[in-house]
Amino acid sequence: MGNLFLVCLFFSSFVLSSYSADQTALGIAQLVKESNTGFVGEQGKMEMILKLENQEIKRLMVSKSLEVSPDENRTLLVFEIPKDVRGTKLLTWSFESKDDSQWIYLPSLRRVKRITSSGSSSSFMGSEFTFEDLRNSGIKKYEYSNLSELKKDNDILWKYNRKSLKKSGYSKQIVTVSKKYMNIVKIEYFDRSGEKLKVAEFSNFKQFQVKNKTMWRAGRIVMRNLQTKKSSILIWSERKIGVRINKSVFQKGSLK
Amino acid sequence: MGETSNEGSFTLETRQFESDGDDGTYENQRSLLWEHKTEVVEESNGLVFGVKGRYDDQDHKRNITWPEDLYFYQKNQSFKFVVGYQIFNYSYMEAFNPLDILNARQYDTSILNAEKMGELSLGLETYVFDGDLKLYLLPRPAKPYFPSSSSRLRADLDQVSVAWLGGDVDSSEWDDHFLLSFERSFDSFDAQFLVSKNIDRRKVLVGTTDYQEISGNIFPKADADFALYFSEQLITGAIVVYNFESFQVKSGFASHTYIPDTEILTNSGLTSFEDYSELVLGAEVPISHANGFDSTVFVEYQKIIPDSVSATGALQNDVFLAWKLNFNDPTGTEIKTAMTYDVSGNEEGFVQADFSRRYLSDFKYTIGILSYLNTESYNPPLDDLDETNHIYANLTYFY
Numbered sequence: 123m124g125n126l127f128l129v130c131l132f133f134s135s136f137v138l139s140s141y142s143a144d145q146t147a148l149g150i151a152q153l154v155k156e157s158n159t160g161f162v163g164e165q166g167k168m169e170m171i172l173k174l175e176n177q178e179i180k181r182l183m184v185s186k187s188l189e190v191s192p193d194e195n196r197t198l199l200v201f202e203i204p205k206d207v208r209g210t211k212l213l214t215w216s217f218e219s220k221d222d223s224q225w226i227y228l229p230s231l232r233r234v235k236r237i238t239s240s241g242s243s244s245s246f247m248g249s250e251f252t253f254e255d256l257r258n259s260g261i262k263k264y265e266y267s268n269l270s271e272l273k274k275d276n277d278i279l280w281k282y283n284r285k286s287l288k289k290s291g292y293s294k295q296i297v298t299v300s301k302k303y304m305n306i307v308k309i310e311y312f313d314r315s316g317e318k319l320k321v322a323e324f325s326n327f328k329q330f331q332v333k334n335k336t337m338w339r340a341g342r343i344v345m346r347n348l349q350t351k352k353s354s355i356l357i358w359s360e361r362k363i364g365v366r367i368n369k370s371v372f373q374k375g376s377l378k
Numbered sequence: 379m380g381e382t383s384n385e386g387s388f389t390l391e392t393r394q395f396e397s398d399g400d401d402g403t404y405e406n407q408r409s410l411l412w413e414h415k416t417e418v419v420e421e422s423n424g425l426v427f428g429v430k431g432r433y434d435d436q437d438h439k440r441n442i443t444w445p446e447d448l449y450f451y452q453k454n455q456s457f458k459f460v461v462g463y464q465i466f467n468y469s470y471m472e473a474f475n476p477l478d479i480l481n482a483r484q485y486d487t488s489i490l491n492a493e494k495m496g497e498l499s500l501g502l503e504t505y506v507f508d509g510d511l512k513l514y515l516l517p518r519p520a521k522p523y524f525p526s527s528s529s530r531l532r533a534d535l536d537q538v539s540v541a542w543l544g545g546d547v548d549s550s551e552w553d554d555h556f557l558l559s560f561e562r563s564f565d566s567f568d569a570q571f572l573v574s575k576n577i578d579r580r581k582v583l584v585g586t587t588d589y590q591e592i593s594g595n596i597f598p599k600a601d602a603d604f605a606l607y608f609s610e611q612l613i614t615g616a617i618v619v620y621n622f623e624s625f626q627v628k629s630g631f632a633s634h635t636y637i638p639d640t641e642i643l644t645n646s647g648l649t650s651f652e653d654y655s656e657l658v659l660g661a662e663v664p665i666s667h668a669n670g671f672d673s674t675v676f677v678e679y680q681k682i683i684p685d686s687v688s689a690t691g692a693l694q695n696d697v698f699l700a701w702k703l704n705f706n707d708p709t710g711t712e713i714k715t716a717m718t719y720d721v722s723g724n725e726e727g728f729v730q731a732d733f734s735r736r737y738l739s740d741f742k743y744t745i746g747i748l749s750y751l752n753t754e755s756y757n758p759p760l761d762d763l764d765e766t767n768h769i770y771a772n773l774t775y776f777y
Contacts, residue, residue, distance in 0.1 A: 172708050206387075220565060375561050376510070
């Protein structure tokens with residue numbers, strides 16, 4: 123899901139033309155993945171709003187992403203607010219099939235720490251998002267089932283189940299993909315005991331042009347925790363796609 | 379003018395020690411710690427201005443300001459050139475970091491978390507062989523700061539200066555100290571290699587080089603100056619951090635070769651800095667709790683080889699155990715407990731616990747306790763840390 127948050131999801135007329143009615147859930151995931159290739163680089167600002175019972179708390183981050191290859195993306199998040207963690211950086215190397223690598227730079231300690239896979243189910247900045255949510259959803263990391271199709275307004279939605287092949291904080295996820303945007307528009311998360319835990323809804327899609335491709339990006343993601351009734355909202359601004367960013371920015375050694 | 383950013387903080391620090399019955403020391407210490415950082419970034423160069431200072435209205439010897447990061451850099455696609463004061467960090471573990479030796483420290487807080495002071499440096503960094511290669515010249519090693527005799531964390535060193543063995547810091551000539559490091563990440567592990575010639579500011583001998591032999595016995599001369607001696611060294615070492623699915627393992631080593639062989643007359647007789655090696659092993663196990671909390675258990679071990687060298691530092695053959703509980707709430711609430719214990723038989727160590735929480739988005743408070751165990755068995759100057767158990771409370775405003 124991470125790439126769906128942090129990397130572009132775009133519509134490709136070529137890809138769509140290859141779609142046929144008997145696609146499998148894996149096939150849909152592959153189409154979405156193929157639609158993601160070719161964004162070159164991306165940067166923008168992210169505002170995260172934590173909605174609690176009586177208050178709203180804001181987080182601000184700067185995001186940069188680099189497409190190293192069709193099977194490898196790198197993402198750097200730099201925190202600006204809250205001020206006590208300003209300068210904290212989260213670097214993620216996302217791979218299509220092998221495990222992702224993630225490091226966090228803690229300015230108060232001036233130290234870069236590698237994050238373990240099992241720590242990925244931890245809350246991200248006290249929000250309803252977890253580190254796992256921000257990691258790559260490479261299609262080979264899941265097994266797929268239960269593809270269904272429904273029409274909604276002028277769009278066709280594909281819905282399927284996916285289950286992580288690696289250790290995960292979730293027992294399964296139900297994913298809804300929009301044919302119009304060729305993007306995930308909704309993910310329902312189920313906890314390890316099988317109870318529905320969270321729902322992420324993607325909206326405010328915006329169109330971008332990179333070379334000859336038209337791309338769509340969700341400008342807003344709402345993550346609602348159904349058990350705690352808390353929610354967190356991610357909103358993008360000043361987003362640029364197709365930008366060239368030096369690879370050295372995404373090195374562990376550059377975090378310090 | 380490029381993009382400019384300013385940030386910093388003011389921290390009200392208080393700490394209450396148990397009474398030592400000495401009117402010349404302060405049981406309750408209050409201070410204001412401030413830090414500021416301005417960064418000007420242009421496309422290919424930048425300027426970082428970061429300074430830190432402490433003000434104590436009682437113990438004026440604590441009133442100092444020091445550079446942290448104060449440097450200019452210029453970079454292109456291949457290289458980054460840096461000149462100025464910098465804080466280097468080669469720490470990968472919570473307690474034992476054999477490669478993290480490049481900066482002078484302020485021993486006014488915990489031994490484990492002594493504040494670093496910026497080091498004058500001139501360096502070149504490049505990305506090569508899929509890793510980060512850094513070469514720095516370190517021409518002016520900064521001297522460490524020790525609290526005065528009025529501090530409960532004193533080392534009774536008011537009349538004692540800091541002196542280097544080797545090097546040439548007191549003359550106008552530049553030292554030929556350097557740092558060469560290479561860091562690379564692989565699929566499941568990170569590796570760091572380091573070679574450096576510098577002053578080892580973690581090992582100290584208290585004594586004098588101004589002595590004479592009378593009838594086969596060694597005595598200091600009548601006008602001998604006693605000092606805290608730190609020695610020039612060549613250090614080589616490496617650290618590897620390996621990620622398993624549900625935990626992390628860290629291991630490292632460092633070999634210290636002292637360049638001068640000057641003998642110092644100490645309370646224990648004539649002695650000199652003895653070459654030694656450090657071996658560290660550690661594990662970090664994250665645990666997710668059903669209530670949404672996360673905790674991490676840290677276990678670390680450090681072995682000094684040979685055993686005879688252990689006495690020259692605070693940390694010897696020690697085990698470190700720590701537990702950190704993160705509430706995962708919007709206020710960033712965290713509880714940390716840690717214990718370091720010498721397993722070579724001296725029963726030395728310390729215990730620390732603290733609680734921290736963000737308040738009103740711009741404030742953060744921390745309360746805690748730090749207790750030293752059996753410090754009388756430390757060698758000078760750390761033996762004076764006895765009876766320095768204290769509680770502390772800090773309130774920080776971030777801007």
